Amino acid sequence: MTTSFIAALGALRAHQGWIDVIGNNLANSNTPGFKGSRALFADLFSITHRPGTPPTGAIGGTNPLQQGLGVQLAAIDRQLNQGALNTTGRTFDLALQGRGLFALSDGSQTLYSRVGAFGLDGSGTMV
Numbered sequence: 001m002t003t004s005f006i007a008a009l010g011a012l013r014a015h016q017g018w019i020d021v022i023g024n025n026l027a028n029s030n031t032p033g034f035k036g037s038r039a040l041f042a043d044l045f046s047i048t049h050r051p052g053t054p055p056t057g058a059i060g061g062t063n064p065l066q067q068g069l070g071v072q073l074a075a076i077d078r079q080l081n082q083g084a085l086n087t088t089g090r091t092f093d094l095a096l097q098g099r100g101l102f103a104l105s106d107g108s109q110t111l112y113s114r115v116g117a118f119g120l121d122g123s124g125t126m127v
Helices: 002-027
Strands: 037-043 046-050 065-068 071-078 102-105 110-113
Antiparallel strands (some): 046 065, 102 110
């Protein structure tokens, strides 16, 4: 009974993480340069009922028989696929097709972005 409760609780936590990732993707889907994410899951624990066996002669081996006892959110990956290119009508809006990033500097460090919504400040400097 305790094992079932722990497995169910782990599944609920992993599911909540997955829902959070989906919600973040939906909330930011219209943000320029946004790259979506995906949730990756992994076994939390497992019991091996029968170990695997190696191949012998002309017969192949067997896979182990395991029972999973829960799941966890293993990682959240960033999806870096090419997004849709849209015409904005603004002179300084730029887009990158394929791989690459804009290198931006604040004077002391270099930052990288896929967002190409640029403009001019009061002194005529591109920002």
